[in-house]
Amino acid sequence: MRLDIENLAHIRHASVELGDLTVLVGPQAAGKSLVLQTLKLALDGRYIARRMRDYGLVVNETQDFLARYFGEGMERIWRETTRVRWRGRRVHPRRILAKARKGEERVHYVPAHRTLVLSGGHPPTFQQFRPETPYVVRQFSENVRSVLLDSGRDTLFPQAKRLKGRVREKIAEAIFRGAALREVAEGAERRLKLHYPRAIRLSYMAWTAGQREFVPLLVGLYPLLPAGAMTRRREIDWVILEEAEMGLHPNGIMALMLLVLDLMSRGYRVAMSTHSPLVLDVVWAIRHLERDSWKELLEIFGISGVTRANAGGEVRMAEAALRKRYRVFALDFRGRYVVSRDISELDPASSDRTMAGWGGLTSHSSVIGDVVARHAAG
DSSP, X not given: OEEEEEEETTEEEXXXXXXXXXXXXXXTTSSHHXXXXXXXXHHHHHXXXXXXXXXXXOOOSXXXXXXXXXXXXXXXXXXXXXXXXXXXXXXOHHHHHHTOOOOOOSEEEEOTTTHHHHTTXXXXXXXXXXXXXXXXXXXXXXXXXXXXXXXXXXXXXXXXXXXXXXXXXXXXXXXXXTOEEEEEEETTEEEEEEEETTTEEEEGGGXXXXXXHHHHHHHXXXXXXXXXXXXXXXXXXXXXXXXXXXXXXXXXXXXXXXXXXXXXXXXXXXXXXXXXXXXXXXXXXXXXXXXXXXXHHHHHTTOOSOOTTTOSSHHHHHHHHHHSOEEEEEEEEETTEEEEEEOTTOOTTOSOHHHHXXXXXXXXXXXXXXXXXXXXXX
């Protein structure tokens, strides 16, 4: 499954062969989010156009559609020379608008702007966002709203049977630090708050940066993580996570990656962008473990003493992870334009600096180490 992009905004050429987990890396403004949003457009374009019209947005012209989808100022990124192909099939806004239809979406998108969703303590509706707000932010807010409206309970985390037991424990330990996430009534409104022991109740703006980033991500993923016998939401095939590690300590990033493995074990394909070398550390480790090394994989996440008899699905999750396909692509500037590189091997001994430096995520550490070593030697 390949997404090919040519001459879209500042991306000269990006060719991304997607696996079960696909990770995009690269410097600021290299176009990682643009590639991920284009992937969703390729898979869900007709559904997106119909949803926009249902919400009253005028998207009859290509530039109107692009501005509403990518955000204001992005309406001219699609030029006459732009070519986008998904699995060899051409994707174009004019074709999308001509065949807009209803139907279930296939891609569940968690944007980098997710803190906007809870900045007031409760997610706004699609229409309440300013016109320049990208579609994926508006739709994500609607997804979070749906969870809160349909949950039927005040405590959103932790919930028994929601997530695998040790995944839930790692998230609780690394991110919530003993707090419960609850939705509480305040007059005519409801707000999300963290409830700590000794009757400490923290509103959104008092949370840590990592909690403000992670809570909407987690709640937004709940529809994909049913607590009953059904393991997945059948119509969704893909999960896209933009910079899911933002604000998190390494312990929190490892808990996040456990959540990613849980999504994959349920049958979803995941595509994500990151600025964290730790995310690639996990991918590198999985690629080097043998297929029967589920104990070693769980140990990487600090989970030990697990047997098939006492595991609550963690063994199956780890075994599934070791059978999956992992792809890593670096987006980087060549002058004013951006091209992609396949660095899936993640070989730190490679003579290719992009490969050895994992798309720039570890190259600074190498330079710093070399400089200090020369200083110490001389």
